[in-house]
Amino acid sequence: MKTASCVCLGIESTAHTLGVGISTEKKVLANAVAFYRSPPGEGMLPRKAAEHHQEKIKEKMEEALRVAGKKIEDVDVFAFSQGPGIGQCLRVSCIAARYLAQKYEKPLLGINHCRAHLEISMNETGFTDPIFLYVSGGNTQVIVREAGEKERGRDGASVEKYRVLGETLDIGIGNLFDVFARSLGEGFAHGSTVEKLAGEGKYIEMPYVIKGMNFSFSGLLTHAQRMMGKEKKEDVCHSLMETSFAVLCEACERALCLTGKKELIVCGGVAQNKKLQGMLAEMCKEQGVEFGFARNEF
Incomplete structure (x- = not known):
């Protein structure tokens, strides 16, 4: 007898993006x-971002249900x-998820943002035993899943155990690019602005800081900001990306050599960066390691 799939509705609002997803155990049905x-030249104000999410959440929930072909009563x-x-x-x-769970008398799950990136990237790539490079606004970590080791979740269930091999000692790489983007005077202050300008620049030497598999970006940020006005902004953007990504590649290479793993996944918001993907792919090719990443929406 075929068992009906469990339908989950998840709401994500960790920073500037609000997402409403609907999925079963095997398939993502919707992702609104x-x-x-x-505002141009400004960073993200948490209060303003939260107000935006509050205004959009009903619309995005309705969109997700429509795309998935589900009713709210179908959610398990x-x-x-x-x-x-x-x-x-x-x-x-x-608040939104708790309200819905209480109203429809359904279970409520709190999900770790980082762990969600790791798990969905494994599902997307089909990898089984990778090193993870998790790169987002506030987090930059080199992570490995402990094979055969599990820990107990809050509900008592057995879940996979992960270990952080290396991480930023100060700011995340996404924060590095977002903060620097405000120095550019290009309107929308976001890491994608740095990526766009970097493609038109040439390399200038910058501080390169790595200790073991840990790294630091605050000094690199200060140096890049001081170079503005002295060098072309395209060259500064190019050098900032080239240097910071080289640090991450070296940390991942060390992790692969230490563990003997044959798979590398990059995940998180900054994983969309084509330059980072290219540098990691080249390093993995040299090391005889498979490289993968999830679709941009994940």
Whole structure:
């Protein structure tokens, strides 16, 4: 007898993006998103981002249900991102999911944002035993899943155990690019602005900081900001990306050599960067390692 698939509706609001997804155990049925854009030249204000999410959540929930071909009554479990993330933004998904779970008398799951990136990237790539490079706004980590080792979740269930091999000692790489983007005077202050300008520049030497598999980006940020006005902004952007990504590639290469793993996944918001993907792919090719990443929406 065929068992009906469990339908989960998840709400994510860790930072500037609001997402409402609907999935079964095997398939993502819908993924509706709304992106908060801060005013030109400004960073993201948590209060403003949270207000944006509150305004858009009903619309995105209706969109997700429509695309998935489901009714709210069809949902078997509700989930929300419980962190890491920005507190005021996280509160939006938490309150919404808790309300829905109580109203429809369904289970409620709090999901670790980082772990979700790791798990869905494994599902997307089909890899079974990778090293993960997790790169987002506030987090930059080299992670490995402990084969055969499990820990108990809050509900008592057995879940996979992960170990952080290396990480940033100060700011995340996404934060590095977003903060630097404000120095450019190009309107929307976002890492994608740096990526666009970097394609038109040439390399200038910058501080390169790595200790074991740990790294630091705050000094690199300060150096890049001081170079503005002295060098072409395209050259500064190119050098900032080239240097920071080279550090990440070296950390991953060390992790692969240490563990003997034959798979590398890059995940998180910054994983969309084509330059980073290309540098990691080249390193993996030299090491005889498979390389993969999830679709941009994940």
